[in-house]
Amino acid sequence: MTIKDIAKQCGVSVSTVSRAINGRPDVSDEVRQKILAVVEESRFIPNYTARELVRTRSDTIGVVVRGTSNLFFADIVRLVAHVIEGSGYRMILRQIGSGEDEVKSGAILEREKKLRGILFLGGRFDYTRREMEILNVPFVCCTYTNCFGDLREGDFGSVSIDDEAAAFQAVEYLISLGHRRIAALVAACNDRSISELRCQGYRAALAEHGIPFDPALVVETGSFGMAEAYRGTEELLRRETGCTAIFTLSDMMAIAAIKSLTDHGCRVPEDCSVIAIDGIPMSNYTIPTLTTLEQPGQEMGREGIRVLLDMVEGRGEAQHIRLKPTLRLGGSVRRASSGEPRS
Amino acid sequence: MTIKDIAKQCGVSVSTVSRAINGRPDVSDEVRQKILAVVEESRFIPNYTARELVRTRSDTIGVVVRGTSNLFFADIVRLVAHVIEGSGYRMILRQIGSGEDEVKSGAILEREKKLRGILFLGGRFDYTRREMEILNVPFVCCTYTNCFGDLREGDFGSVSIDDEAAAFQAVEYLISLGHRRIAALVAACNDRSISELRCQGYRAALAEHGIPFDPALVVETGSFGMAEAYRGTEELLRRETGCTAIFTLSDMMAIAAIKSLTDHGCRVPEDCSVIAIDGIPMSNYTIPTLTTLEQPGQEMGREGIRVLLDMVEGRGEAQHIRLKPTLRLGGSVRRASSGEPRS
Numbered sequence A, B: 001m002t003i004k005d006i007a008k009q010c011g012v013s014v015s016t017v018s019r020a021i022n023g024r025p026d027v028s029d030e031v032r033q034k035i036l037a038v039v040e041e042s043r044f045i046p047n048y049t050a051r052e053l054v055r056t057r058s059d060t061i062g063v064v065v066r067g068t069s070n071l072f073f074a075d076i077v078r079l080v081a082h083v084i085e086g087s088g089y090r091m092i093l094r095q096i097g098s099g100e101d102e103v104k105s106g107a108i109l110e111r112e113k114k115l116r117g118i119l120f121l122g123g124r125f126d127y128t129r130r131e132m133e134i135l136n137v138p139f140v141c142c143t144y145t146n147c148f149g150d151l152r153e154g155d156f157g158s159v160s161i162d163d164e165a166a167a168f169q170a171v172e173y174l175i176s177l178g179h180r181r182i183a184a185l186v187a188a189c190n191d192r193s194i195s196e197l198r199c200q201g202y203r204a205a206l207a208e209h210g211i212p213f214d215p216a217l218v219v220e221t222g223s224f225g226m227a228e229a230y231r232g233t234e235e236l237l238r239r240e241t242g243c244t245a246i247f248t249l250s251d252m253m254a255i256a257a258i259k260s261l262t263d264h265g266c267r268v269p270e271d272c273s274v275i276a277i278d279g280i281p282m283s284n285y286t287i288p289t290l291t292t293l294e295q296p297g298q299e300m301g302r303e304g305i306r307v308l309l310d311m312v313e314g315r316g317e318a319q320h321i322r323l324k325p326t327l328r329l330g331g332s333v334r335r336a337s338s339g340e341p342r343s
Helices: A003-010 A014-021 A029-042 A048-054 A071-086 A102-113 A163-176 A194-208 A226-239 A251-263 A297-312 B003-010 B014-021 B029-042 B048-054 B071-086 B102-113 B163-176 B194-208 B226-239 B251-263 B297-312
Strands: A060-066 A090-096 A117-121 A139-142 A157-161 A182-186 A218-220 A245-248 A273-278 A291-294 A320-323 A326-328 B060-066 B090-096 B117-121 B139-142 B157-161 B182-186 B218-220 B245-248 B273-278 B291-294 B320-323 B326-328
Touching (some): A014 A029, A060 A071, A071 A117, A090 A102, A139 A297, A163 A182, A163 A273, A163 A291, A218 A226, A226 A245, A226 A251, B060 B071, B060 B102, B060 B297, B071 B117, B071 B297, B090 B102, B157 B163, B157 B297, B163 B182, B163 B194, B163 B273, B163 B291, B182 B226, B226 B245, B226 B251, B251 B273
Parallel strands (some): A060 A090, A182 A218, A245 A273
C-alpha cells in the first residue's frame, strides 16, 4: 500500500495524507483521525529516508554501541532509549563489533539521520582532535573517557567511572583482608585503554601499601575473552607464585578464572580469592557469587544523556562526570590465610 | 569537508568526485586514485541517504535481531555479517528489544534502505499472512519458525532446530539415566512460542516412556529471566516433589536454577541433575559445567543467509531447514540415585 492508495481510500489528496502523518496543524481533527485509522489498518510505512532528506534538522539522537556481546551495555541501552524518548527525542541505535570504528560509524549515522548528538557506549580511549573533526554534532563518551588522546575537555562530554581508582579500590580491599601476594589478570598493561588504566590502579594500590610489584604476578591475556582468561589463570598457576588473591578486569574474566582455579583443585575463596570490576547480573549466579565493584550502569546512561542534551540544547559547557562504583560483596573473596570466609 | 571542497582540492568537477567514489568506470585510474587519497585523508563521509534515495535497488540485506541481551545471537551476527559481505552484499543490522515488533522494524528498514531481503534473528512464532503483507521482500526466520500462524510454506524461509524434538531429546536423555521424577522449568506452557513447543517435547518424552505427567513438576516462571528462574526453582523445592532432575528452557535459566539449588543445599548433580537447551559459551564456565543441547548457531546463521539469498536471487522455492542440536556433556547431569557422576 502506498501513500497514493491511502489518499484514494480516504478521498483526500496525497499532501493531506502527508500532513496528517507528520502531525502538521493544517488538517482538521476529523480528517486526521480518518487518515490515521486507514494508515494503522493498512500498516502503511512512511518513507523515512525521503522525509529525512528534506528535513534540515531532526530530533534524533544516535547511540553507537561498540561490542555486541557485552551484557553490561544491553541494560544501559534500554534505559537510554527510555530517557531519550522521555525528553522528546527519537533514538537511533547502531551496534558495531568491538573491533570496528565507532567514530566513523557515528559520522555516517550523523549524515544519514541528521543527528543532533551522539552517545558512544564503549569506544577507544585515545581520540585525537584531528580524527574527531569528522563529527559535526556534540558527542558524549559513556562508560569510558578520553585518557590518552589530545581532545580538549570542551570538545566532548564524558560519563564513566575512574578506572584507575576503581582498580585501586578493588586491590586495596584485598589488602585490607590481609592479602599480599595479589595477582592481576589483565588484557594488556599498555593498551592505551581500560586495561592499562586498571593495571595502573593495581600497581598504585600495591605501592600505597608498601607491597613490592612482582611482574610474575601479572598475566596479560591479550583480550577480555573468557577462554583467554581461563588459560591465563592456568599460566598463573603454573608460575607457582604463591598468590592468595586475583584481581581481574571484568566479571566475565573473573567467572572464567574461578572455573579455571576450581578445575585445577584450587578452591575459591578458601585457597584463592577473586575480585573483579563490572557487576553484571550474571555474576550474581556464579558459584561462589562474585565479589565485584559494580559500575552504576543505569546512572551512567542517565547522566550520559543529560550531559549530551545539555550540549545539544546549548546549556553551558561540556561536562565530565566521574561516578563511583560500589563494592558488591559476594562469596569469592575471603580474609587471607587463617581468616574467616566472608559469606 | 564537503564534496565541493574535495573537487576543488583535486581540480576536478563535483560529478567526477561522485563518479570516483561510486566506483563508476568513466574516471581514469590516475584521477580516481588522486580523489580517493583526498577522500581518505579528509575522512569525508558520503551522504548515503541521498545516494540510497536515488538508487532503485540496493545490494543491502537487513538483519533484525530481537533481544539485545541474548548472547547466543551475538555470535551468529558476527558470522552472518561475514557471509553477507562474502556474497557481495552489504549488511544493515537493527537490534530491537525482546518486547518490540520485529516485523514493523523490518518493514521500516526495508523502506529506508531499499532492502533486498531480511533475516530475522529471533521473533514470534505466530505470524499471520495478513500482517506479513507489510514486507515486500523475501524474509527468513532464523533460529525460530512459524509454528502457530497461518503463513504458507512458500511465503517465507526458515532455519531452526525442531524445538519440540530438542526438548524430547533432552528429557529422554535424563530418562535413559534412570530419572523418573523430572521437573520442567519453563516460561509458560501456552505462549504460542518456544516455551510451549519445548513443553510439548517434555510431555511427549514422558508419554513415550510411560511416565505419567504430574503438573506439580512443572513451574511456569513467566519469562526467560534469571531472577525468575531462580525463584521458580525455589518454588519447585517448596513443592517437595521428589524430583531428581530438572529440564530448563535455556542455559541462562539453567545457570540460575543451579545457583538456586546450591544456595538451598541441594547439590548439582548429586541431589538433582540439570539439563538445558542452547549451548552458549558461558555455560562452559559454570560450576558444574552445564550439560546442554547445543544449538548449531553458526550453521543456522550460514544456512539462513543461503536460504535468503536463494530467494532474493530467484533460485527455487522457499526452504525450511531443521537442524539438529548436539548433546554437550558437562557435569550437571548424572545417573539417578545410585549411579555414578558423569564427569
